[in-house]
Amino acid sequence: MSGQEWSAETVAGIVREHAHLRGPLLPVLHAVQERIGWIPPDAVPVIAHELNLSRADVHGVVTFYADFRTEPPGRTVVGVCRGEACQSRGGRDLEAHAQDALGVPFGGTTQDGEVTLDQVFCLGNCALPPSVTVDGRLHGRVDAATFDRLLAEAR
Amino acid sequence: MTTVYVPRDSAARSVGADEVALAVLAEAELRGADVTLVRNGSRGMLWLEPLVEVATPQGRVAYGPVRADDVASLFDAGLLEGGAHALALGPTESHEWLARQNRLAFARVGVVDPLSTDDFLAHGGLAGLRAALAMPPADVVEAVVGSGLRGRGGAGFPTGIKWRTVAEADGPLKFVCCNADEGDSGTFADRMLLEGDPFALLEGMAVAAHAVGATEGYVYVRSEYPDAVATLRSAVELARAAGWLGEDVLCSGLTFDIEVRVGAGAYICGEETSMLESIEGRRGTVRPKPPIPALSGLFGRPTVVNNVLSFASVPAVLTGGPASYAALGTGRSRGTQVFQLAGNVARGGIVETEFGLTLRELVEGYGGGTASGRPVRAVQVGGPLGAYHPADGLDVRLDYEELASVGGMLGHGGVVVFDDTADMGAQARFAMEFCAVESCGKCTPCRVGAVRGVEVIDAILHGPSEERAGQAALLEDLCELMADGSLCAMGGLTPQPVRSVLRHFGEDLGLTPVASRDGT
Ligand SMILES: Cc1cc2nc3c(=O)[nH]c(=O)nc-3n(C[C@H](O)[C@H](O)[C@H](O)COP(=O)(O)O)c2cc1C
Ligand code: SF4
Ligand code: FES
Numbered sequence: 001m002s003g004q005e006w007s008a009e010t011v012a013g014i015v016r017e018h019a020h021l022r023g024p025l026l027p028v029l030h031a032v033q034e035r036i037g038w039i040p041p042d043a044v045p046v047i048a049h050e051l052n053l054s055r056a057d058v059h060g061v062v063t064f065y066a067d068f069r070t071e072p073p074g075r076t077v078v079g080v081c082r083g084e085a086c087q088s089r090g091g092r093d094l095e096a097h098a099q100d101a102l103g104v105p106f107g108g109t110t111q112d113g114e115v116t117l118d119q120v121f122c123l124g125n126c127a128l129p130p131s132v133t134v135d136g137r138l139h140g141r142v143d144a145a146t147f148d149r150l151l152a153e154a155r
Numbered sequence: 156m157t158t159v160y161v162p163r164d165s166a167a168r169s170v171g172a173d174e175v176a177l178a179v180l181a182e183a184e185l186r187g188a189d190v191t192l193v194r195n196g197s198r199g200m201l202w203l204e205p206l207v208e209v210a211t212p213q214g215r216v217a218y219g220p221v222r223a224d225d226v227a228s229l230f231d232a233g234l235l236e237g238g239a240h241a242l243a244l245g246p247t248e249s250h251e252w253l254a255r256q257n258r259l260a261f262a263r264v265g266v267v268d269p270l271s272t273d274d275f276l277a278h279g280g281l282a283g284l285r286a287a288l289a290m291p292p293a294d295v296v297e298a299v300v301g302s303g304l305r306g307r308g309g310a311g312f313p314t315g316i317k318w319r320t321v322a323e324a325d326g327p328l329k330f331v332c333c334n335a336d337e338g339d340s341g342t343f344a345d346r347m348l349l350e351g352d353p354f355a356l357l358e359g360m361a362v363a364a365h366a367v368g369a370t371e372g373y374v375y376v377r378s379e380y381p382d383a384v385a386t387l388r389s390a391v392e393l394a395r396a397a398g399w400l401g402e403d404v405l406c407s408g409l410t411f412d413i414e415v416r417v418g419a420g421a422y423i424c425g426e427e428t429s430m431l432e433s434i435e436g437r438r439g440t441v442r443p444k445p446p447i448p449a450l451s452g453l454f455g456r457p458t459v460v461n462n463v464l465s466f467a468s469v470p471a472v473l474t475g476g477p478a479s480y481a482a483l484g485t486g487r488s489r490g491t492q493v494f495q496l497a498g499n500v501a502r503g504g505i506v507e508t509e510f511g512l513t514l515r516e517l518v519e520g521y522g523g524g525t526a527s528g529r530p531v532r533a534v535q536v537g538g539p540l541g542a543y544h545p546a547d548g549l550d551v552r553l554d555y556e557e558l559a560s561v562g563g564m565l566g567h568g569g570v571v572v573f574d575d576t577a578d579m580g581a582q583a584r585f586a587m588e589f590c591a592v593e594s595c596g597k598c599t600p601c602r603v604g605a606v607r608g609v610e611v612i613d614a615i616l617h618g619p620s621e622e623r624a625g626q627a628a629l630l631e632d633l634c635e636l637m638a639d640g641s642l643c644a645m646g647g648l649t650p651q652p653v654r655s656v657l658r659h660f661g662e663d664l665g666l667t668p669v670a671s672r673d674g675t
Contacts, residue, residue: 021414022454023435026417026433026434030378061436061437064439065419066419066420067418067419068419083341084341084539086340087582088573089498089499089527121422121589122339122342123379125166126498126569127496127503127504128169128201129498131169138166138169141170
């Protein structure tokens with residue numbers, strides 16, 4: 001997932017690319033995360049300065065939204081849906097299996113830094129449950145065996 | 156040359172549509188067959204995905220669910236002529252699931268190539284916008300008022316009334332915002348429309364812009380829908396290039412352009428004022444109303460906020476006329492509703508029909524009962540804030556008022572089926588847990604109440620049995636406090652699923668069901 005090394009110039013450049021937007025902060029944060037893989041704490045003052053916001057404002061926004069990472073993720077990011085439609089078809093078992101198989105709770109990254117496991121609430125695939133994503137790619141009707149196979153393919 | 160359709164809808168892709176599309180191309184090449192592959196949206200018969208269609212002289216013929224390793228045998232069976240095969244479903248349009256529906260908002264979804272402007276026009280696209288642009292703005296507003304269209308995002312507020320408020324507000328700058336956050340579990344209609352017919356949304360938003368005098372539009376799409384974001388972004392560019400957006404839309408003098416914004420994983424940003432905060436670049440916390448967004452919305456300007464399906468329903472109102480739209484439905488629920496049938500159901504997918512069918516017709520008729528083959532135990536309607544309806548309560552009519560009368564709500568039209576293995580105590584606990592995770596934190600009844608709710612339910616489930624009744628009374632109190640004291644419907648409606656479990660499935664919390672105690 002993670003790409004470019006972070007530098008203040010990269011981040012300032014990203015901010016300037018988005019400066020023409022009304023309310024550019026979310027698009028900026030998405031772009032930083034897309035390029036660097038996460039939002040390094042040192043990027044916050046740069047973004048704040050470029051957008052003429054306080055650091056507290058930017059920090060507050062980064063921490064409010066589940067998508068924004070303040071630590072680098074694993075090479076592969078897996079999301080398991082915890083919504084009710086998935087629960088109705090074995091989603092709770094899959095949630096448990098995913099955490100067991102990876103040995104980390106939701107939000108955690110495996111010790112080898114390979115896989116980050118996220119909880120998500122609905123992927124819009126509720127008629128084909130349970131659903132997971134692997135590096136953004138959606139999979140439906142996933143059971144424990146499929147989960148293991150997807151993981152093996154991604155690793 | 157034969158046209159073969161393999162959906163690019165992300166639900167279809169989640170069960171192998173990309174692999175099927177590749178197999179079709181490879182097999183055609185191997186056999187020297189002249190095939191044009193179209194990646195359409197989904198017809199919404201999701202249990203049949205990947206659903207492959209072939210254009211024949213007699214119309215489109217469907218096969219499904221197709222796996223990549225079925226493709227060779229399909230070609231052997233004469234796929235390109237619509238030949239017989241174990242996976243053959245006959246002419247798509249006469250499939251009983253589709254034939255019974257009345258698709259207005261979804262008329263083109265699954266039918267057209269989502270990013271073909273020609274296909275869009277050939278299937279009636281822009282007729283609504285053209286009709287609107289030929290009318291004075293106030294007449295467009297009155298047409299929408301007259302149609303009885305209510306917002307499809309959840310609250311059911313009359314769309315025309317909202318537009319009238321914005322139209323009458325003063326100001327040189329007004330906005331049209333589309334709420335494509337679709338956070339409810341069990342809902343996917345917005346996503347399917349964005350992926351399957353994105354121009355329909357742009358058309359509806361342009362109609363709104365003309366009606367209220369707005370020049371700028373935003374679509375706020377949740378980040379969980381990357382395919383929808385990509386399709387929509389392409390559609391906006393194509394529409395701009397075609398002169399459907401930008402300066403002088405369709406040479407009418409209307410200036411209106413649209414920007415796509417992506418959320419960042421916060422359910423509360425589906426609440427309209429949180430969504431506006433988020434677009435402005437802030438934490439997605441709820442703004443107290445008043446002022447209403449219609450008068451002081453995005454950046455403090457008059458703003459229309461509507462759901463994807465509300466906008467997508469507007470063109471039909473203008474082409475068919477408000478009276479014909481209003482003639483559909485029942486009571487104060489007019490027109491068609493796009494139901495989303497999900498969860499443990501044999502045949503899940505999109506059912507667009509006029510209001511008036513019952514939950515039983517949807518779950519047992521369209522859905523064919525559970526996927527597991529076990530009895531239905533509970534059906535949650537309206538997302539995570541919606542009530543769980545018991546198996547003997549399925550005769551309720553799916554309209555706004557009737558659902559409210561049984562302690563439920565229609566919400567965004569999501570219907571999630573559970574079989575008799577469901578642990579309803581766990582579902583009640585999850586409702587509180589979800590609220591605790593997703594609360595915006597602005598008000599105490601929700602922020603603290605949801606955490607307390609989880610604790611109290613845990614005490615009921617795992618604490619000493621002699622304390623159970625007392626804890627249940629506490630839970631009732633807490634529900635009342637959250638319902639009455641919360642600033643928005645997140646905290647205000649979380650009690651709804653919890654209370655429905657207390658009322659109908661109390662035994663799963665170790666309680667005597669209220670129903671058998673007082674006879675309600
Ligand atoms: C917690 C919460 C979540 C909501 N989520 C959505 C959503 O995902 N999509 C949506 O269109 N409306 C959602 N709404 C309703 C919006 O606040 C608003 O009523 C709606 O977007 C207005 O559009 P409509 O009139 O076309 O329905 C939500 C409301 C609340 C309280
Ligand atoms: S009810 Fe919950 S989500 Fe709504 S304003 Fe209060 S804290 Fe925020
Ligand atoms: S509830 Fe899991 S995809 Fe919707």
